[in-house]
Amino acid sequence: MHRWLVAFVLASSATFAHASMTFYAVALPAGQAATFLSDPRRMIDALQRKDDTILKLDKSWQGLHYLMTGSAEQPKGVLGQAILGGREVGEDLGYGPARVLTPENVKKIAVALAQVTQASLAARYDPATMERLKIYPPIWTREGTEGLRFLQNYLPALKAFYQRAADSGSEVVLLLV
Numbered sequence: 001m002h003r004w005l006v007a008f009v010l011a012s013s014a015t016f017a018h019a020s021m022t023f024y025a026v027a028l029p030a031g032q033a034a035t036f037l038s039d040p041r042r043m044i045d046a047l048q049r050k051d052d053t054i055l056k057l058d059k060s061w062q063g064l065h066y067l068m069t070g071s072a073e074q075p076k077g078v079l080g081q082a083i084l085g086g087r088e089v090g091e092d093l094g095y096g097p098a099r100v101l102t103p104e105n106v107k108k109i110a111v112a113l114a115q116v117t118q119a120s121l122a123a124r125y126d127p128a129t130m131e132r133l134k135i136y137p138p139i140w141t142r143e144g145t146e147g148l149r150f151l152q153n154y155l156p157a158l159k160a161f162y163q164r165a166a167d168s169g170s171e172v173v174l175l176l177v
Contacts, residue, residue: 021095021136023061023083024175027053027165033100033173037090055161060154061176062136067121067151072133078112081105082162086174095176103169110166113159118152
């Protein structure tokens with residue numbers, strides 16, 4: 001992979017001035033991750049698309065991970081695999097290398113995500129704890145319940161993305177850029 005991919009993604013982001021960490025997941029036909037990751041032009045094209053094979057969680061990624069798992073960083077259990085899981089592939093993109101989930105893992109994640117509700121996210125939401133753990137982005141005490149709504153708004157897209165990927169037998173590439 002090429003470092004200029006990171007620069008391109010950041011430059012094309014409306015939040016470039018804030019140098020934010022943005023999470024993407026890309027569903028690919030099984031066995032295509034290596035080809036995808038070896039072709040920076042294809043990666044750039046994919047990250048710019050707005051279709052159901054691309055998931056962009058923007059800055060919500062670590063907050064969602066925490067609310068689903070209770071862990072700031074470790075990919076605990078099946079739910080932890082949805083955002084921070086997978087096998088690392090390639091070079092560091094600035095916030096770590098891309099990670100790949102097998103079709104089997106994608107199916108397990110989809111089943112686990114089906115059980116996650118808005119209420120289960122709300123039950124774990126604690127702005128002071130999230131600030132203490134340095135859960136990205138650092139907005140929780142300032143935003144209060146709006147921070148929870150921010151995270152809850154991404155849950156339907158996360159669930160739908162993994163269900164479509166599971167239904168199609170896709171593997172998923174996770175990128176944090």
